[in-house]
Amino acid sequence: MSKDKLWGGRFTQPTDRFVEEFTASIQFDKRLYHQDIRGSIAHARMLGKQGIISLDDVENIVHGLQQILHQIEAGSFDFSISLEDIHMNIEARLSAAIGEAGKRLHTGRSRNDQVALDIRLYLRDEIIDICTYIDLLIDALLTQAENNLDTIMPGFTHLQTAQPILFAHHLMAYVEMFKRDRARLDDCLKRVNVMPLGSGALAGTTFPIDREYVAEQLDFPLITRNSLDAVSDRDFSLEFLADASILMMHLSRFSEELIIWSTSAFRFIELSDSFCTGSSIMPQKKNPDVPELVRGKTGRVYGNLIALLTVMKSLPLAYNKDMQEDKEPLFDTIDTVKGSLKVFADMIKDMKVYDDNMRQAAGEGFSTATDVADYLVRKGLPFRDAHEAVGNAVKYCVENEMDITELSLAEWQLFSPYFDSDIFEAITVDACIHARNVPGGTARERVWDEIVRSREAK
Ligand code: ARG
Numbered sequence: 001m002s003k004d005k006l007w008g009g010r011f012t013q014p015t016d017r018f019v020e021e022f023t024a025s026i027q028f029d030k031r032l033y034h035q036d037i038r039g040s041i042a043h044a045r046m047l048g049k050q051g052i053i054s055l056d057d058v059e060n061i062v063h064g065l066q067q068i069l070h071q072i073e074a075g076s077f078d079f080s081i082s083l084e085d086i087h088m089n090i091e092a093r094l095s096a097a098i099g100e101a102g103k104r105l106h107t108g109r110s111r112n113d114q115v116a117l118d119i120r121l122y123l124r125d126e127i128i129d130i131c132t133y134i135d136l137l138i139d140a141l142l143t144q145a146e147n148n149l150d151t152i153m154p155g156f157t158h159l160q161t162a163q164p165i166l167f168a169h170h171l172m173a174y175v176e177m178f179k180r181d182r183a184r185l186d187d188c189l190k191r192v193n194v195m196p197l198g199s200g201a202l203a204g205t206t207f208p209i210d211r212e213y214v215a216e217q218l219d220f221p222l223i224t225r226n227s228l229d230a231v232s233d234r235d236f237s238l239e240f241l242a243d244a245s246i247l248m249m250h251l252s253r254f255s256e257e258l259i260i261w262s263t264s265a266f267r268f269i270e271l272s273d274s275f276c277t278g279s280s281i282m283p284q285k286k287n288p289d290v291p292e293l294v295r296g297k298t299g300r301v302y303g304n305l306i307a308l309l310t311v312m313k314s315l316p317l318a319y320n321k322d323m324q325e326d327k328e329p330l331f332d333t334i335d336t337v338k339g340s341l342k343v344f345a346d347m348i349k350d351m352k353v354y355d356d357n358m359r360q361a362a363g364e365g366f367s368t369a370t371d372v373a374d375y376l377v378r379k380g381l382p383f384r385d386a387h388e389a390v391g392n393a394v395k396y397c398v399e400n401e402m403d404i405t406e407l408s409l410a411e412w413q414l415f416s417p418y419f420d421s422d423i424f425e426a427i428t429v430d431a432c433i434h435a436r437n438v439p440g441g442t443a444r445e446r447v448w449d450e451i452v453r454s455r456e457a458k
Pocket of ligand 1: 115
């Protein structure tokens with residue numbers, strides 16, 4: 001039981017011990033300590049500049065807060081559940097250390113605008129960090145693409161062999177996705193990077209504060225324009241969680257492919273031992289744990305988005321305690337995304353590519369049938385007729401258990417008089433790739449152009 005609260009004035013009964021624990025957020029919001037202290041220092045300096053508190057008080061407050069920062073970083077700060085959250089833990093300690101001046105720090109401020117500030121400061125740095133991890137992953141992919149410009153693989157639709165492509169082209173598809181993920185986060189950052197302090201509990205403050213000065217000290221290009229909105233909304237966190245979900249969706253699809261490619265049925269790639277584990281019963285097993293886990297963790301990142309959307313969906317303006325539930329989904333997503341990106345970049349760098357297996361698979365499953373049809377079109381046949389002629393040729397091959405490359409010229413001519421001896425070189429996997437020479441296509445020089453373009457954009 002405790003009645004020693006910073007807000008204890010109007011209360012006669014102490015808080016129940018269990019309720020205290022139930023309502024506290026210090027267990028998880030202590031990770032905002034740095035932002036909380038940084039924000040308080042900026043706020044105190046502004047109060048001093050405006051003559052709302054004395055410059056002596058400012059000096060004591062700043063010094064006191066710096067001491068607290070050192071204590072927290074040295075692990076010697078005692079966080080207390082009865083002080084509820086990081087804001088009151090720090091403020092109470094400050095007042096205990098420096099007396100009167102500490103109690104003046106909260107002038108013209110509320111925990112509602114304070115916590116909004118802390119989250120924005122925190123998320124801003126984390127987004128920048130996550131973008132760096134995306135860059136590392138893109139870099140690893142570009143290096144693998146450069147090394148695999150002559151590696152041919154089967155491209156799939158419906159996971160059925162479709163047409164031959166360069167392995168580099170496949171990797172570059174992910175580069176495009178991760179570039180968009182990064183661009184989305186850059187854009188999200190614009191809306192995170194807005195300074196809410198000065199909104200007070202919900203309506204602003206009666207003190208002659210200078211919000212721009214606080215924004216300047218904290219490197220915010222903008223301040224929020226409506227005090228209710230500033231303390232009520234968490235759309236900037238939601239936007240981040242949505243962007244993170246899309247990013248994880250991309251990582252999860254990539255994981256799925258790595259898992260399939262490493263099976264003994266495919267054997268297109270091998271992940272290095274450090275990203276796999278064995279089985280306790282089957283001695284031959286080497287399991288792709290890392291991509292499996294990234295695929296699995298995608299579920300919790302989606303869950304975090306839905307959790308916060310659901311927390312927010314019916315809240316009347318302005319602040320409601322429900323909003324304390326915004327932090328754990330946010331922190332968990334940040335940790336999960338950073339971990340997944342980091343491990344992925346290293347895994348891609350170390351991945352071994354079995355180009356012979358890929359090339360062999362690329363030539364199977366009638367992967368060049370479209371090119372046979374295109375060949376007939378170039379000879380003058382309308383595409384629909386060409387499609388049918390090749391369909392008949394494929395049926396013939398299936399019935400006679402042979403590959404399309406094994407047909408003789410006489411056999412080809414059973415299906416169309418347009419076939420000539422140049423058909424044989426038109427349907428090698430190399431020719432099929434070479435022929436797709438359109439911007440965004442899989443021809444070697446087109447893929448190379450995109451690698452160069454992506455390298456230059458960095
Ligand atoms: N720990 C609270 C949170 O994370 C801080 C804001 C509290 N404001 C209040 N009016 N109780 O949301």
